Amino acid sequence: GESVGxxxxxxxxxxxxxxxxxxxxxxxxxxxxxxYKQESxxxxxxxxDIRSNMDKRQGQRVTVLLNKTVKHLSLQIAATQPGDSAVYxxxxxxxxxxxxxxxxxxxxxxxxx
Amino acid sequence: DSGVTQTPKHLIxxxxxxxxxxxxxxxxxxxxxxxQQSLDQGLQFLIQYYNGEERAKGNILERFSAQQFPDxxxxxxxxxxxxxxxxxxxxxxxxxxxxxxxTFGSGTRLTVV
Numbered sequence: 001g002e003s004v005g006x007x008x009x010x011x012x013x014x015x016x017x018x019x020x021x022x023x024x025x026x027x028x029x030x031x032x033x034x035x036y037k038q039e040s041x042x043x044x045x046x047x048x049d050i051r052s053n054m055d056k057r058q059g060q061r062v063t064v065l066l067n068k069t070v071k072h073l074s075l076q077i078a079a080t081q082p083g084d085s086a087v088y089x090x091x092x093x094x095x096x097x098x099x100x101x102x103x104x105x106x107x108x109x110x111x112x113x
Numbered sequence: 114d115s116g117v118t119q120t121p122k123h124l125i126x127x128x129x130x131x132x133x134x135x136x137x138x139x140x141x142x143x144x145x146x147x148x149q150q151s152l153d154q155g156l157q158f159l160i161q162y163y164n165g166e167e168r169a170k171g172n173i174l175e176r177f178s179a180q181q182f183p184d185x186x187x188x189x190x191x192x193x194x195x196x197x198x199x200x201x202x203x204x205x206x207x208x209x210x211x212x213x214x215x216t217f218g219s220g221t222r223l224t225v226v
Contacts, residue, residue: 043219089155
């Protein structure tokens with residue numbers, strides 16, 4: 001069933017192309033960031049993380065870029081596949097010692113066959 | 114299976130009623146977090162417990178309360194329910210003390226009619 005908002009920004013990408021999902025974060029004190037993927041009817045799943053002392057981190061088909069100057073985070077997905085269709089959230093820790101995360105509003109990725 | 118178990122998966126109840134949502138964290142995790150996800154919003158942090166004690170509070174209404182029991186499972190109690198409380202409620206857990214993000218359950222979909 002529908003799990004997330006109907007009014008999310010949507011990125012439509014052709015299968016096989018690269019996807020770039022962007023996120024602006026708010027807390028300049030945040031020192032740890034995560035990208036989550038949420039498929040319909042499921043809870044968010046961890047994709048990749050990055051600490052504030054890095055500006056790039058690569059995983060399998062995914063890369064996260066961090067620009068602390070403009071408080072911007074991006075997720076790049078290489079060779080996008082139908083299974084990548086989901087809502088993607090960035091999350092920043094609030095760095096208050098509680099390990100609470102603040103989530104962005106999310107971007108819906110649609111992969112076109 | 115993420116290891117975080119939430120019950121029930123679906124709940125339909127009438128306005129004014131009270132419900133209890135249950136969460137069993139991943140084995141070894143001491144922290145439990147509750148999030149609310151409405152159709153038009155992202156994930157909103159409600160409350161965090163660490164090893165039985167409340168650690169952080171977010172935008173949790175006074176009609177809502179939570180607790181974490183000695184076996185580390187947690188319950189979120191929602192009372193005097195209103196139509197606007199209809200949402201997905203997620204529980205997440207982490208080991209606590211380490212900012213590695215956390216693992217989400219599959220959520221409870223609450224519908225208030």
